Amino acid sequence: MVLTYLILTGSLEAIAIVLALSPGNLSIAFPAHRSQDSDIKSDILIWQSPPNPAPDTASTGLGEGIYLYGQSSNPDEIKQEYFVFEMRQSKVVGAFYLPRSAFYCFYGTSDRTQLNLTVVDTYDGSRSPYSVNLEQYYPISTISENDRRILGICKESHKQQVWEK
Template sequence: MAGSLMLCAAATANQIPSANVLDAAASQSTAIADGVYLYGSAPEPETLGAAYMVFAAQDAQLVGAMFMPQSSFDCFQGYRDGNELALQITNSYTQEVYGYAIALVTDDLQVASTGNSDFVLALDGFYDLGTPGESELAILSTCQAHYSSVGTEL
């Protein structure tokens, strides 16, 4: 049930594409910087009913988890595909794998005001929550171990 809840919560992030969706040509030339990221459908961590994702980017590959506070989590692998993150999410209960995409967006105001056109990772329907906490890193570690133990790669 939590897997289906996660799908519903995550799906809201992609129902109405933003007018600022990156064009595919520009986004293909910019890789996601290696690092660990935390995003949420709410602007604050640990908001009940909100969906969150924590992931690590390394060499253009993503490994992470979608989760809701006080619930289970589903691991995913993915990569940047043009103007979106292309994810393969593994349902934690059934082990079924399904595809999901999250649109990337730009902050036109930031570019206009600073003149800085460097790529900043922004996900449609999600807030950048900065550095993950201990619990989010534990979830991420579990997913990284899962994918290394089953030997799956994109």
Template sequence: MSFATSTVALQAPTSLSKVGIVGTNSVALAQVPASDTSVGDGIYVYGSSQKPEEIGQEYLVFEARQGKVRGAFYMPSSEYSCFSGKVEAQQINLTVQDPYDSTTYSHSIALSEAPPVASVDSRLPIEDSLQLQGYHPINKISANDQQMLKACQANF
């Protein structure tokens, strides 16, 4: 299956989470504040399913640095497609590379903010503050995610 034709998964708004690597085996979770529509630097993992590595579901893993992203769309035990792009105010604009013939195509994923709710200490809550349409946050980066991310960073 080519990801060039699999855009039907981008329908329902869901939460966006950031996964940061701390050391080699531990993972720390952090989110972007509601007042900022940009994506903070770090590694992110999302899935069309809330469960990681579920067969038949689409996932994406990417690293964000200064508003630019590089990563992969993938389906577990199947192919993956590398992408690079830029975070805009309302969406992430991507250039995706076909894994079979290396042609590229454009793809966008809409971003939207969740309504802010004040916390006890009057700061905006950071959890679930930014949404990525069609995907759920995956709060753990797997060895497979890391391997695909590394390959895409080196080759695309």
């Protein structure tokens, strides 16, 4: 996630405080050429959260089966993204979800550590391309009944786009 902060105070003290609070995750973008009329108020600070240090378990590729991955290594944590999917012959169908929230079905293909997907909006049915690097998520071995229920809905809805091609 990238957050952009505009320093409104214009003081170097504000920059020093932000740097102290977030060392290593901050870069400062100053204009290449500054006119005499500009001041530090126009400078932009960009904060980047470090990526999840997920283990490299996907590098060997995935066999056929049902998989669950998440932003957390623990299932069903509130405000964490998860996705459950079934893999068959490098084709996938599944769903992205947040616990106790809506879910979005997807289908597509896999090539070792990457899922190349079409995500289907639950509300309006629109479709969008999306890629997932599995190395950025945690594999979770426990697949709940709710995960299987969500997966079943998506498999039924999109079996023609995936399995019957």
